Every structure is written in C-alpha cells, then in structure tokens.
C-alpha cells in the first residue's frame with residue numbers, strides 16, 4: 001500500500017541546471033563527528049549510503065564558512081583549508097559515484113557561537129550584541145546565562161569580513177564539485193540573527209523592518225551567487241524557531257514573510273527550505289498551511305518542507321531529551337499535503353539517521369529501522 005501511496009514523491013524536479021530525481025531530501029544534520037573541523041573519514045560512506053538508499057538530494061550537516069568564529073566545536077566541519085576540502089571532496093566523489101546529488105549547508109554561528117562549547121570565550125559576532133529572548137532550548141543553562149550578557153554589535157568591517165567568508169566557502173564548495181549550495185538562514189545563527197527583530201536592533205541599513213533586516217541575507221546570497229556557475233541552484237533555509245528559543249518567531253504574518261523573502265529571493269535563490277518541527281504545524285493563525293506552504297504560495301518558488309516524518313516527537317524533543325520516542329505512521333498525512341501541492345519536496349532528518357535506506361523503504365513499503373536518541377551515537 002505504501003508503495004502506491006508514495007509514488008508521487010518519485011517524480012523529478014529541476015532547479016536551474018540540476019534535476020533532482022525525486023522529491024526527497026536528506027535534512028542537514030550536524031553529527032559532531034569531524035576531527036578538528038575536518039569531516040570524519042567515515043563521512044563519505046555515511047553520505048554515500050543515503051544516496052544509495054534513494055535520497056534525491058543530500059544536504060550536508062551545517063559546515064562553517066572561512067571565518068574564525070564560524071564553528072565552535074571541533075566536531076563541526078568547515079569548508080576551508082586543504083584538509084577539510086580534501087575530506088569533503090572524498091564525500092562528494094563517493095556520493096557522485098553512486099549517482100547521488102549533494103549540496104553543503106554553509107553557516108556561521110553568529111550570535112550562538114559558544115552554544116556547542118560553553119568554555120569558549122564569548123566573542124561571538126552579533127548584529128546588536130544581544131541574543132534575543134531565550135526560551136526552551138537544549139543549550140546548557142551556563143551558555144544561556146553567559147550569552148545573555150551583551151557583547152558589542154558587529155562593525156561594518158566585521159560584517160563585510162563575514163560576507164566575504166561565505167563567498168570564499170561557496171567558491172571552495174564549487175571547486176570540489178558540490179552540486180549546489182544551501183545557505184543556513186535558520187535557527188538563530190548568523191543570518192537568522194539579522195532576520196529576527198529581537199536580535200537585530202540596528203538602526204543603520206542592516207536593521208529596521210523585516211525587509212531591512214533581510215539586507216544581510218540578501219548580501220550573502222548575492223556574494224554566494226557571484227561565485228556559482230549560472231546553472232547551479234542556491235537553496236535558502238529559514239525558520240521561525242531559534243536554537244536558543246524553540247518558541248521564537250521571526251514573522252507573525254504572511255505579509256511579513258513575503259517582505260522578508262522578497263529581497264533574499266531577488267538576489268538569486270532557487271529553492272526555499274523551511275525548517276519546521278512538524279510538517280503539519282500551521283504557520284499563521286486562520287490557515288492550516290505550514291511555513292513551506294506559505295513560502296510557496298507567496299513566492300512561487302519550489303519549497304522543501306520537513307518535520308517529524310515517521311516520528312511522534314520533534315527534533316527539539318530529541319535534543320532536550322523530553323517526550324517519548326514514538327513512531328508515528330504519518331506518511332499518509334504527509335502525502336496528502338504533498339499531493340495538495342502545499343510543498344514540492346520533503347526533507348527527512350532523524351528517520352534517515354537510523355536508516356540510510358529510509359527513502360527506498362518509503363518507496364517499497366518496507367518497515368524502516370526505528371529512530372531513537374541512541375542512533376545519534378554512531379555514523380551508521
């Protein structure tokens with residue numbers, strides 16, 4: 001039954017010069033296995049197995065751009081330096097060898113630098129020196145207490161340096177053969193720190209209303225696009241929630257979302273990737289549409305949704321170690337929404353951590369290996 005049910009997912013989608021063979025995406029997931037910021041030797045086989053397992057497009061774990069404060073823990077990889085680039089090239093080549101497609105998710109931790117490693121000095125780069133209101137989070141309480149102490153706002157020079165760092169890491173990614181680029185504009189990291197009104201209080205041209213707060217994102221997209229071949233797609237990921245506050249919201253209305261996305265898309269985005277904790281979560285009052293649905297309706301671009309496919313608990317529950325670890329046979333509900341055109345692609349996170357063949361099993365109806373927090377301990 002599942003095989004028929006999910007058949008519509010197995011149609012290609014083309015964005016610029018890239019044809020993705022089906023509508024499934026491996027969600028970006030930091031696994032913490034890098035050695036001194038260099039991808040682990042097993043990373044190539046880890047990603048290759050997901051390509052062999054039928055994933056249409058792999059998005060890598062968040063990977064630091066070429067800036068000293070982009071990634072706080074040694075287990076987070078970066079996209080610069082001979083060693084890290086050689087390791088990434090092995091990953092790309094391995095995925096390509098089995099016919100897969102892979103894009104890196106590039107990020108700078110911005111105001112949340114130190115969250116993964118609270119012993120680091122609080123030298124994070126913040127748009128306005130503040131991190132906004134903290135809320136439910138898996139960050140250590142010591143980190144949040146220290147992070148609440150304001151630092152200095154980023155200077156013009158620091159902002160220019162960070163944008164240039166994104167550009168260099170995009171160039172590096174292109175040079176080793178990645179198929180596209182995803183910019184991490186979600187979860188309160190650098191780009192999202194500018195988007196969110198609580199962390200961007202600037203009164204210069206980097207701050208203001210939601211469209212003006214999108215200026216930094218727009219400049220990063222522009223700089224990235226300038227380093228990319230014309231046929232290579234650029235994906236922009238964004239969210240309402242922050243790693244420092246899962247209840248936070250960047251936009252309160254579809255009008256604000258439209259105002260935010262307009263300048264970012266105009267700078268050269270091809271696919272939007274909304275980070276949602278449950279794919280059925282309505283984005284705004286008065287409508288059942290999720291954030292991906294709104295993004296699609298307002299912009300017409302292809303959108304990727306995500307959030308608890310096959311699972312009865314969210315990624316934030318996993319991180320905060322709360323709730324049960326239930327399976328939820330919600331694939332039929334996800335397919336209903338996909339078939340109604342709410343979103344164009346579905347990203348799968350945790351279910352792919354425990355089972356590299358999850359997508360092939362969606363196709364055939366086989367029962368996948370169940371995810372549990374223990375699955376995070378190894379690179380299966």
Ligand SMILES: Cc1cc2nc3c(=O)[nH]c(=O)nc-3n(C[C@H](O)[C@H](O)[C@H](O)COP(=O)(O)O)c2cc1C
Pocket residue numbers: 027028029030031061062105184186187237275276277306307308309311314315318347348349350351376
């Ligand atoms: C272990 C783990 C690491 C994650 N790391 C990232 C990341 O590096 N970048 C990102 O944008 N999202 C990250 N996420 C969020 C996922 O991309 C995804 O949106 C989330 O897990 C919801 O999908 P799921 O319910 O299918 O797991 C991570 C999630 C998990 C579970």
